[in-house]
Amino acid sequence: MPASPPHPAPTLYESWEALADGLHVQRLALHLPQLRNQTTAINAGASAVAEMTSGALAARPAALSDSQATALVEAADLSAWVNLPTEHGTPVATTSPLASTAEQVEALLLDGVSDETLRAAVRAVSAASAWWVGAFAAIRHLGVHHARLTPIEVDDRVSLDTLRAAVRVVALGTAQRILVHHLRHGSTDEAVQLAYCRAVTEGIVTEPGLPALLEELGELRLVDLVCTSIPWRGRFMKYAGGTGAGQVE
Secondary structure (H helix, E strand, C coil): CCCCCCCCCCCHHHHHHHHHHHHHHHHHHHHHHHHHHHCCCCCCCCCCECCECHHHHCECCCCCCCHHHHHHHHHCCCHHHHHHHHHHCECCCCCCCCHHHHHHHHHHHCCCCCCHHHHHHHHHHHHHHHHHHHHHHHCHHHCEECCCCCECCCCCCCCHHHHHHHHHHHHHHHHHHHHHHHHHCCCCCHHHHHHHHHHHHHHHHHHHHHHHHHHHHCEHHHHHHHHCCCCCCCCCHHHHCCCCCCCCC
8 A cells, every 4th residue: 555645744834933923722722720810700800901801801711612723723734723712711701802803804805705614714703803812912911012122001902902913813714724725725616715815915904003013012922922922923933043032932
């Protein structure tokens, strides 16, 4: 029986993407006790972020129940991205105030797409994007400034609009990864190709405002989450320069 052909070695870009994925998961694992403390019944009403409570920001998204969509998410290396929010999200009665932004990204990209498996996968990674931004925002005051590495002042709050802008970027990036994988593995659906083109176009339109958004976010975990999400000239600048983020942890 002939041996299976070897998988091609990942490109440097793909390796950096995997490194960024791992860094986000590591940061969550390191700070789960602080996140849980921030979102407990006692503290969930505390305004860790201007205009919103921590408990709502880290609200648990709906679990992905479609097995084919789950396989697509896994094939795109986004299983942890989707599974960790459903495992560690807070079971609050209301949805996250950031969820609607993720839904808007999904609606924008998937206009005209009829593939329900693809739609479910994009919906899942987009909803998870809102959770990751919300969870890191809930512990933002415990972090450091992304450039100066000085502690964030407790009263240095970030607005809900800024977080929504962050969710839009992150959801665009994860949705694009699902679309890329789907197209690379045989899809010839013109509607999916148009969805991918929309994702690329939105990324290009978004890029000029990214430096200002990153400064508004300020905190290291949030900045790295956003800046490594979509293809842009500053995406892996730290890795390329040999100053990988994560050294603080």
